[in-house]
Amino acid sequence: MSTERGYHHGDLRTALVQASFELLADGGLQRFSVAAVARRLGVSSAAPYRHFPDRAHLLGAVSAAAARDLGTAITAAADAAGPDPAERLAAVAGAYVRYVARTGAGFQVIYAAELYDFPDDARREQTRALMTTLIDLATATGSSSFQEALQLVEATIAVAHGYTSLLADGFFARKAHSADAVADRATAATRALVTRPRR
Structure with a gap:
């Protein structure tokens, strides 16, 4: 079962922001990307774009x-x-x-x-x-x-x-x-x- 299914539409946005903090704590801003956040959260690479059109919006x-x-x-x-x-x-x-x-x-x-x-x-x-x-x-x-x-x-x-x-x-x-x-x-x-x- 996909991890992504565990999120409601409104909760995924919050989860993406939280996962972003975790990624920043581990690798800093240089390694920060939408794809890396999606991987950390265990969702598809397309999932974040429902809430954040690009890196700038997520950041x-x-x-x-x-x-x-x-x-x-x-x-x-x-x-x-x-x-x-x-x-x-x-x-x-x-x-x-x-x-x-x-x-x-x-x-x-x-x-x-x-x-x-x-x-x-x-x-x-x-x-x-x-x-x-x-x-x-x-x-x-x-x-x-x-x-x-x-x-x-x-x-x-x-x-x-x-x-x-x-x-x-x-x-x-x-x-x-x-x-x-x-x-x-x-x-x-x-x-x-x-x-x-x-x-």
């Missing part, structure tokens, strides 16, 4: 879901860090490392260059909301202008994404190789960045 749905879920994870981590603005922003880095280690969907997926001109209002709403959350957290640390807050967000993302990449590449010693351990390192590095004297 756009994944991007929107990732932006939404990462935003939720960041907000939760910031709230758990307490009221200090520097600690709240530093928590962003740890939340990012943990999320990407689990899903494979980092900023290279959420803000994929191939989606820049992709007309998807739902995705754009989620990515804008994520960036607004980040800018608000940076502004709260005492940034004197929007531009300064944006630069702080950029630096925080660079630290978090860098640690995530090093984790994926097996850079860290075995005892410090867990996502939680690397998330803690990313948080500490971001804290040092945020609390350094500003010129």
Whole structure:
């Protein structure tokens, strides 16, 4: 019996997005394709096209879901860090490392260059909301202008994404190789960045 028969028409779309996350976690964006997602899910190569006409449409749905879920994870981590603005922003880095280690969907997926001109209002709403959350957290640390807050967000993302990449590449010693351990390192590095004297 075909696995595909186990899905109702509405459920297959959700299953395809979930399988996309699993594929990204295993192989990254370079190995991502509609055909690979179909194989992972055990459906025919034609099945995904009932819901997603091409790779961009499927990746756009994944991007929107990732932006939404990462935003939720960041907000939760910031709230758990307490009221200090520097600690709240530093928590962003740890939340990012943990999320990407689990899903494979980092900023290279959420803000994929191939989606820049992709007309998807739902995705754009989620990515804008994520960036607004980040800018608000940076502004709260005492940034004197929007531009300064944006630069702080950029630096925080660079630290978090860098640690995530090093984790994926097996850079860290075995005892410090867990996502939680690397998330803690990313948080500490971001804290040092945020609390350094500003010129």
